[in-house]
Amino acid sequence: MTDLKTIRVAGQPITYQDQGPADAPVVVLLSGWCHDHQLFDQLVPRLADDLRVLCVDWRGHGEDRSPVDDFGYAEQAGDTLAVLDALHVDRFLPVSHSHGGWANLEIAERTGTARVPRLIVVDWLMTPPSPEFSAGLAAIQDPDRWTDARQDLYDVWLNGHRHERVQRHLDEEMSGFGFEMWARSCRVIADAYAEFGSPLQRMAGLSEHRPIKHLFSQPTTRSYEQAHIDFQSEHPWFEYRTLDGPTHFPTLESPDKVASEIRAYIET
Numbered sequence: 001m002t003d004l005k006t007i008r009v010a011g012q013p014i015t016y017q018d019q020g021p022a023d024a025p026v027v028v029l030l031s032g033w034c035h036d037h038q039l040f041d042q043l044v045p046r047l048a049d050d051l052r053v054l055c056v057d058w059r060g061h062g063e064d065r066s067p068v069d070d071f072g073y074a075e076q077a078g079d080t081l082a083v084l085d086a087l088h089v090d091r092f093l094p095v096s097h098s099h100g101g102w103a104n105l106e107i108a109e110r111t112g113t114a115r116v117p118r119l120i121v122v123d124w125l126m127t128p129p130s131p132e133f134s135a136g137l138a139a140i141q142d143p144d145r146w147t148d149a150r151q152d153l154y155d156v157w158l159n160g161h162r163h164e165r166v167q168r169h170l171d172e173e174m175s176g177f178g179f180e181m182w183a184r185s186c187r188v189i190a191d192a193y194a195e196f197g198s199p200l201q202r203m204a205g206l207s208e209h210r211p212i213k214h215l216f217s218q219p220t221t222r223s224y225e226q227a228h229i230d231f232q233s234e235h236p237w238f239e240y241r242t243l244d245g246p247t248h249f250p251t252l253e254s255p256d257k258v259a260s261e262i263r264a265y266i267e268t
Helices: 073-086 098-111 131-140 146-158 164-176 179-196 199-204 222-234 255-267
Strands: 005-009 012-019 026-030 052-056 093-097 119-122 212-216 238-242
Touching (some): 005 073, 012 073, 026 073, 026 098, 052 073, 093 098, 098 119, 098 179, 098 199, 131 146, 131 179, 146 164, 146 179, 199 222, 212 255, 222 238
Parallel strands (some): 026 052, 026 093, 093 119, 119 212, 212 238
16 A cells, blocks of 8 residues: 555644545545554455545554644544545545544534445444453553553454464554553543443434444354344344454455445445
């Protein structure tokens, strides 16, 4: 992936990539925290022949990694929309990974269904956080415990599997972010769960409902899938697909499956 570009939004340099035909349907790829556009380097080539694919890095996550003032999902949504406005992008399909979903739903809330008629979230913890997950978020905010707690997360995400591209993503790309950004990410994530209860509840609370699809590989428990089934039965605009991948990173280890789901959603 090449052709990184930068635009200044509210004084912050925001890096983005713009691939594919300019007049094609637009897909906007949004990473989770402490990732950048490299999370999608296996996915973009599978989409960009006939779709316009934009990858927008969060502030402090792009080429310029200088310290930034505090921010959260609201600023992430605002920065992304500012980039799209500058590029004169109107209608688009946002696809987010993990806790980039909070910004994705905020974008949906701000734009309405005319501009974002549907959206996709990928491998996002849809249910209220477990005590263990909450404790991990707190530990990563502790400067004395954060690296061990981050490794615990890595171990959960790898799920006992060795995938070369995913391992490099963890060891080099995600680990390239320091304590400040990791601590901020965990605080923002914890605060979002406290504010909304869960992503499912946030979706239900959108002022305009629209089709939303969740693609995921983790967790693999029956109770987690049952939560999706129960939510879908009450909210017919929601659907999900289990990808049966080994890790938390379907865009890296199952890009063909993710690309197929995106294409099907756009064609629908």
